[in-house]
Amino acid sequence: MVADLHLHTRCSDGALAPADLVRLVADRGVRTFSITDHDTMDAYADASPLARRLGLTLIPGVEVSTRFGRHDLHLLVYGLDADVPGWASRLLEQKSTRYHRAKDILSALGAKGVSLTIDDLIAEAGHLNLGRHHIARVLVKAGYASGIQAAFDRWVLPASASIRVRFPDSLDVIAEVRRLGGVSILAHPGATFPYPDIKALVDGGLSGIESSHPRHDDRVKRKWTDYARRVGILATGGSDYHGHRMGEESNIGRFQGQHIPEFEVAWQGWT
Numbered sequence: 001m002v003a004d005l006h007l008h009t010r011c012s013d014g015a016l017a018p019a020d021l022v023r024l025v026a027d028r029g030v031r032t033f034s035i036t037d038h039d040t041m042d043a044y045a046d047a048s049p050l051a052r053r054l055g056l057t058l059i060p061g062v063e064v065s066t067r068f069g070r071h072d073l074h075l076l077v078y079g080l081d082a083d084v085p086g087w088a089s090r091l092l093e094q095k096s097t098r099y100h101r102a103k104d105i106l107s108a109l110g111a112k113g114v115s116l117t118i119d120d121l122i123a124e125a126g127h128l129n130l131g132r133h134h135i136a137r138v139l140v141k142a143g144y145a146s147g148i149q150a151a152f153d154r155w156v157l158p159a160s161a162s163i164r165v166r167f168p169d170s171l172d173v174i175a176e177v178r179r180l181g182g183v184s185i186l187a188h189p190g191a192t193f194p195y196p197d198i199k200a201l202v203d204g205g206l207s208g209i210e211s212s213h214p215r216h217d218d219r220v221k222r223k224w225t226d227y228a229r230r231v232g233i234l235a236t237g238g239s240d241y242h243g244h245r246m247g248e249e250s251n252i253g254r255f256q257g258q259h260i261p262e263f264e265v266a267w268q269g270w271t
Contacts, residue, residue, distance in 0.1 A: 002253045003032040005061065006076060006187070006210065006238025009047070010126065012037035012063075013133040015243030018047040026054050030253040034061030034078060036238070039094035040129040041082035063187060065094065068170035068197065074187040075170065076210060076236070077177050084180055090173075095129050097166050102130040108159035109135075114144055132156050148244075171204040183207040185236050191220045198227070208234025212255040215240075225257075 008014035009021050016024065018035065021043075025033050033056065035043045041062050051058035060082070064075045080087045099118075106116055116138055124141070125134040136151035145151035177184045185208040186193075186201060198209075211224035212235075228235035237257025241248060 002030050003256060004030050004238050004241070004253050005034045005059070005078070005185075005236055005257075006036050006063075006213070006255075007033060007241045007252070008037050008063075008243075009035055009043045011040055011042040012129055013131045013242060018043035018045075019050050021241075021243075022047050022050045022054065022056070022058075024249060025252060026056060028249065028252040030056075032057040032059065034059040034076075034238075036061040036063040036076050038063050038074075038129070038131055039065055039098060040091060040127075042127070042129070044082060062091070064090075064173055065098075065167045066170040066173050067165060067167050068201070071170075071193075071197070072165065072167075073170045075173055075177075076185040076187045076238075077173075078183045078185070080177065080180055080182040086176070087180055087182075090168075090176065094167070098130050099128055101163060101165065102132075102135065104163045105132070105135055105156065105159045108162055109155060112155075112159075114139070114155065116142065132160060170201065174201065174205045178205045178207075183234070185210055185234065188213045188215055188240065189224060190215065191223070195227075199231075202231055202233060206233065208236050210237060210257070211235040212237025212257040213240060214251055214255065 007021060009016055009018045011018065035047055037043055048058055059078055060080060061076060061078045064077050066073050066075055082088060082091060102121055103118055106118060109116060120138050121130055121134055122128065124138045136148045136156050139145045139151040139155055140147060145154055174184045184206055186206060187210050189209060209224045209228050211221050211228060225235045235257050237255040239251040239255050241252055
């Protein structure tokens with residue numbers, strides 16, 4: 001089974017419209033996939049009907065921004081439709097938090113002489129699910145930086161450092177997802193996420209770890225795959241496709257993870 005459980009569209013910070021992403025996934029030979037936009041499931045209104053027509057399995061998903069102690073932690077949540085009671089309100093709260101964080105960052109930039117408005121940002125994003133990538137793009141277009149990474153390094157990251165993030169506690173989200181019948185996966189933990197913190201997340205009900213990811217070399221992938229097997233949780237994978245880099249589409253379907261039998265059963269329950 002060729003799958004990709006981590007993909008983004010224009011509804012958050014991706015480059016493609018939802019329908020265009022579905023067609024690209026099909027062209028890449030992927031049959032099972034999930035759109036995991038940041039803190040929104042708006043893509044599913046257009047993506048789900050097309051996926052059905054093409055005979056693809058589209059698992060409902062979203063990448064939720066949370067806080068865990070001093071960590072900014074992203075959770076990939078699968079199996080919950082956007083209209084599930086309780087979950088819909090969570091997504092609205094996430095969108096509101098992003099909006100207010102963006103306004104705070106723009107205020108911090110304004111104090112440094114950068115003249116941008118929230119309307120500039122909404123016009124760039126085309127929606128209200130605002131992220132720091134949108135701020136970086138507006139900075140480039142306004143001539144404050146030569147490229148996206150330069151905008152982050154010079155403006156966005158320093159301004160963000162002074163902002164108190166109001167995203168929800170990771171353990172609260174994990175517990176909520178479990179109560180609603182979904183699955184929560186720690187996204188791209190990298191090489192240095194500490195084992196004691198992982199244990200706290202697992203004890204709190206975390207369902208798995210995204211062990212296979214473009215930023216994970218073989219050593220890191222093996223580390224988290226082995227850990228997941230040792231503690232009895234899932235080891236998943238995905239391309240984290242956004243579509244802003246040349247040739248990025250070649251990653252789609254390449255990062256399979258170790259789909260242990262429990263996850264195969266879960267997939268069957270979601271289709």
